[in-house]
Amino acid sequence: MSVTEDEAKPIQYRKHLRWGEHDPNRRANTPLGMWAWLWQRVSALLIVVLLVLHISLPYKLAIQFLLLLTVTFHATLGLRVILLDFNLVSIRHHRTLAWALPVVGLIAIFIVWRCIY
Amino acid sequence: MSATKRNVRVFRYDPAVGGDGGFRDYTLEVENASAMTMLDVLLHIQREQDPTIAFRFACRVAMCGSCGMVINGRERLACKTNVSDLPPSEDITLRPMNHFPVIKDLVVDMDPMFNKFRETLSFFEPKEQLTEPARIAPDAPEREEIRLATDCIACGCCVSSCTMVDHHPDYAGPAALARAYALIADSRDGLFQERLAAALPSCHECRTETNCTEVCPKGISPTRAIKYIQRTALVQLEVTPKEAEVEETEAPPARWEVDRATFIRGAGVAVIGAAVAVTLGSVAAITTVGPTESAAAEEWVSVGRIADLPQGKVTTVLLNYEARSGIYSQTISKPVMISRLSDEIICYKTACPHLGCTVHFENQSDEFRCACHGGTFDRSGSVIAGPPPRALDRYRHKIEGDQLLVLI
Ligand code: SF4
């Protein structure tokens, strides 16, 4: 009995699927924590850009304001990680942290800005 | 309750065919959406419409962990998810979990995860001095700390949800670390230091995405477990101090006269400026032109000694090599046809450029033939007859000593 070529072929596993690949509902279902992570990275890049702008164009109020906004946003998301790292807030509230901290931070910075200018 | 029609999309991959796989659509009458699980959906389709669908299940009550899959964009257990849990406006989409090689349709190879369990020493090792089973009171602090973490059913949902698993091959992943945590926090455990040391490096790969915490069907938070390991290591991990190897070196004499402070300031600005430029430039460059993750890394694989390849003949050699991708590696066998004519060596791929059937060499006619549609190629790989659109594909090769290597 001879083995045909097809039978002799080794079984090939498919390479692992990745996040969002062949997954039409994934993006709409992205949990808040993932956004918190992503936005912190995005704001980090923004800070680099704004910082360069701020140094080269020192007295532009708009840039200063944007920089302050971005730094606050980035910092509050960092605070979220610190609070979870040290278990200062229970992991049960991780979703609340992800939206409440940036909101509180941005409101605070807005008030401070209004007081100065 | 009247029956409603639901569109069900099931990811299909056939290992005998290979390729990328894709969704196939089925329509199903759903009698009672709140009493029909995804497992029922699959069983219905398998019995009534398509017996070839492959999926795993055993207990049907969220105990065995074999039915984890991605259901409408989120990792869930098929036996625990009802049709009514999904918005009626959406199709039902069933797809295998991320980050595990797909064996067939919805069935994945879970070995990568269990290997990670092994690497983080995630098995119980009692302390030697214990002769009696230790009793942990239900209200003991450690019992409260560990909480649900002992309930893990190793379904893999968390590993599938965590994108870091894909970006860091050495990352143990949330499931293994949740297990390591349950053992580290356990006072009966005899491997405290070893386990801590084995688990800690992985913990740094956690970016607090909390995806694992969101999806775990058992209500476990691997995120919290990872943080616990890090905090514990901070105070309790015994580090054997390495001998500092600082050699005294003479400062080189200054070549030109610049005041030190000015130089340092200038250098600082230059370094930061360069770093910013390089960072932004490379991020932009990598995202626009860089290779995607899916492109497998090429590597040189040895075919064997050149002297073993008969002169004037075409020899087919089966190459076995390890391919690494994401958190797992797989042994792959790939045939290569090597043509040796006096000094010229050509290494051909066996896949026909027409539709990918296997090409073989016929000694009598001195031609390559594809059995599927009669594609015929001459010794140099050019098409003589049949539908192939181009010549046979070649591998790059090089010679090192008496060895022949090809770039796979
Ligand atoms: S931690 Fe939860 S999601 Fe992860 S393998 Fe265990 S039971 Fe499944």
Ligand code: FES
């Ligand atoms: S069938 Fe056992 S967990 Fe779903």
